[in-house]
Amino acid sequence: MFIDTANLxxxxxxxxxxxxxxxxxxxxILKKVGKKREEQISxxxxxxxxxxxxxxxxxxADEMFCDYKILKSIGKKHNTKLGIKVPLSIEGLEAVARIKQDDRNVSILGTAIYSADQGIMGAIAGCDLLAPYVNRMQNNSIDSIAEISKMREFIDSRGLDxxxxxxxxxxxxQVVDSLVNGAHTCTIPYEIMVQMMNKDVAINAIRVFNQDGKLTL
Incomplete structure (x- = not known):
């Protein structure tokens, strides 16, 4: 699981x-913090x-590849390889291919995916990860779960990594539905992580357990 934020x-x-x-x-996300990108990365x-x-x-593709080079140099300053997110337009596919030609080991996350065909093309191009936009798809009357299932079927049937x-x-x-219907993992805002765990009924039960437990001390 990944956390989708730049808030330290x-x-x-x-x-x-x-x-x-x-x-x-x-x-x-980076804009919300209000610092320069390199400072936030650091x-x-x-x-x-x-x-x-x-x-x-x-x-x-030229602009994206040029920015990848900048990100690559920032990573080197910190002795690490940054993962590279590339929006999957036709230009993005070219950028993915060029980045992989430059460094086969860099991890590429194809992003801004709204359909299975986008994801399939990203997988063929060499993306290591694909990020379907679940809520945004649903807001545009797209069945995100069906699209994720199609992507997963394609990936598994071809033995892709x-x-x-x-x-x-x-x-x-939305998180659970995505994971049980084909997504290998997910990236979520911190507030969703809290929502997944701090259910009112669970918190109330824990409170009662603690209150009763103190009476036995």
Whole structure:
């Protein structure tokens, strides 16, 4: 599981749960923090994150590849390889191919996926991970679960190493539905992680247990 944020306090809290193996960001998430991108990357990596994904900027393959080079150099400063997020347009596919030609070992997360055909093309192009936008798909009357299932069927039938990392959630039910219907993992905001665990009925039961337990001390 990944945490989808650039908020350092949220990342620290998420890491304490032992369920998070990395952080995903995008330009909108980074904008919320209000610092320069390189400074935020440095701050997040200082927390001991195993894998950090940062999105390339640009509308053309040339622009995205150029920004990948910048991100690659930032990673080198910290003796780590940043994961690279590439939006899967036709230009994005070209960028994926060029990035893999430059470094076969860099981990690429194909993002902004709204359909199975996008995901399938991303897998063929060489993406290591695919990020279908679950809530955004549903908001556009697209059956996100069906699209994830189709992507997973294609990946499994071809024996590909690509994994589906579901993204864009507004509630915990979307997370569970995605995971049980084909997504290998997911990236979620910290508030969704809390929502998945701190159910009112569970919190109330825990409170009663503690109250009763104190009477036995």
């Amino acid at each position: 306090e949220e990342i620290k809290l998420a890491l304490k749960t032992g369920t998070v193996k990395g952080v995903t960001t995008n330009p909108t 701050d997040i990596l200082s927390l001991g994150i195993e894998k950090l994904y940062v999105q390339t900027l640009g509308e053309t 690509t994994q589906i990392l579901a993204a864009s959630f507004k509630n915990s039910n």
